Amino acid sequence: MQSPPVQVVSRRTVKPPPRPRERIPLTTWDLSMLCADYIQKGLLFAPPPFSTARLVGHLQAALADALAAYYPVAGRLAFDQHRDDTGHVVGCSVSVDCAGQGVEILEAVADGVAIADVIPPDVDVPRFVRSFFPLDEAVNYDGHERPLFVVQVTELADGVFVGFVYNHALSDGTAFWNFINAWARIARARLSPTGAPGALESRTAPLFERWSTDGGAAAPLVLPYADLAVLIARPTLPLPPQRERMLHFSAESLEALKERARQELLVAGDAAGAASLTRFQAMSSLLWRCFVRARCTAPDQEVVFHATANNRARLRPSLPADYFGNAVNAVSTEAVRASELLARGHGWAAAAVGRAVVAHKDADIRAHVAAWAPEPGLSAFRLFNPNGMLISSSPRFDMYGCDFGWGKALAARSGKANKYDGKVSLFPGREGGGSIDAEVVLAPEHMAALEMDEELWAAVSPDVQPTRKG
Structure with a gap:
């Protein structure tokens, strides 16, 4: 269908309760996100048993409570120049100014759009889904003048879409979904007979202090530029x-x-690779090889697989699960010629992905941090080339646990942010049990070729269409 008009009918600012002003310095992993787009993820719901106006008020009240614990989300980025003894500017640092500036909730209406239009089976994601997300041209650097978090609640003909737009310099996807789930728990509690108090008391508080290589509190990281x-x-x-x-x-x-993949590796004599295989490796192998075929990559062209990896459990000592910041790196396989990747088969490619993931340990992470500071790059996730691919996000994120009080989401979708030819974002499958939804982005001619790939479609499962009852 044609992109329908989405009309914003109200805009509200939500602030946390007053608290002492605080600055949280951003460090390597956070700063590397400044060039990237805001995170854009959203959930499609059946209609709540009350009006959209009441729904927005309900979400607003619960969000104000959530911001009491997650107060940096309501802040802004602050840029500070650093000078030497002569007064010459030698660099710039960035922090989150936690002054309660606020987040925004937008109420919108998409006339004539139904749930079935948003999630049609076995076709492309409709272009109009992008209009469910505001700040569609913003990059994370803009967080010094734009809110770090904006929500758009879009009323559909028979449902509602809640789109979250979130500054990626503030935290990674793990912390982002922890925050959204905390907000949802408070919202559910507010609709329960006992109300909201105590909804977060039994949960571990988020840890805002940034990680540093020496184990102490992180100091502001001064980048060698007067103006970022x-x-x-x-x-x-x-x-x-x-x-x-x-x-x-x-x-x-x-x-x-x-x-x-396991059987192929056993036949090839790689018992160790077969024993350590994961479903992620097997799916990554399939997509990597299918992308190379769809692009008609030249046989001698080198190709590389990239994936984002959560550093929390890989560090020694490990970071708490509730670390609220960025703690991700991109891991990469060794470059391999396209003809070799295809000839060696599914098992070999899966093992290559596994080797890249296993090699990403504490020493490797610390080496990346040490190498980044002297020559900072603010485009860590724009590392694509026409022959690469990247898998990001995670099926481990509890997207479908975000019940705001009227039932489980029907589907998870994203906006146009951080998308390019060869990007794959992973979502948990709605039915759970270890199922995965992969959002694949390709140039039109590459997607057309992918749709003809028999190996891919032999593995893709039929769409599981949700019911309105959740």
């Missing part, structure tokens, strides 16, 4: 055409992919 604006590379408009599809992999399909 010179480093911010915004996408050139208009963006090249893209197509997006959601591919569903059931738990059974993923297990079959893993077993096929």
Whole structure:
């Protein structure tokens, strides 16, 4: 269908309770996100048993309570120049100014759009889904003048879409979904007979103090630039055409992919690789090899697989699960010729992904941090080339646990942020049990070729269409 008009009918600012002003310095992992787009993720729901106006008020009240614990979300980025003894500017640091400036909730209406229009089976993600997310041109650097978090509640003909737009310099996806789930718990409690008090008391408080390599409190990281604006590379408009599809992999399909890779490795004599295989490796192998075929990559062209990895459990000592900041790196396989990748098969590619993941340990993470500071790059996740691919997000994020009081979401979707040819974002499958939804972004000609790939479609499971009852 044609992109429908989405009309914003109200805008509200939500602030946390007053508290002492605080500055939280951003460090390597946070600063590397300044050039990237805001996170844009959202959830599609059946209609609540009350009006949209009451729904927005309900979410607003619960969000104010959540911000009492997650107060940095309501702040702004602050840039500070640093000078030497002569007064010469030698660098700039960035922090979160936690002064309670506030977040925003927008109420919008999408006339004539139904749930079935948002999640049509076996076709591209409709372009109009992007209009459910505000701040669609913002990069994280803009957080010094824009809110770090904006919500758009869009009323549909028979449902509602709640779109979250979140500054990625503030935290990674793990912390982001922890925050959204905390907000949802408070919202559910507010609709219960006993009300909201205590909804967060039994939960571990988020840890805002940034990690440092020496184990102490992180000091402001001074970048060797007087003005970071010179480093911010915004996408050139208009963006090249893209197509997006959601591919569903059931738990059974993923297990079959893993077993096929395991058998191939055993035949090849790689017992260790076979023993350590995961379903993530098997799915990554499938997509990597199918992308190379879809792009008709030249046989001698080197190709690389990238994936984002959570550093929390990989560090020694490990970071708490409730660390609220960025703690991710991109891990990469060794470059391999396209012809070799395809000839060696599914099991070999899965093992190559596994080697890259296993190698990402404490020493490797610390080496990346040490190498970044002297020559900072603010485009860590724009590392694509026409022959690469990147898997980001995670099926471990509890997206479908975000019940705001009227039932489980029907689907999870994203906006146009941080998308390019070769990008894959992972979501948990709605039915759970280890199923995965993969959002695949490719150039139109590459997507058309992918749709003809028999190996891919033998593994993709039929769409699981949600019911309105959740």
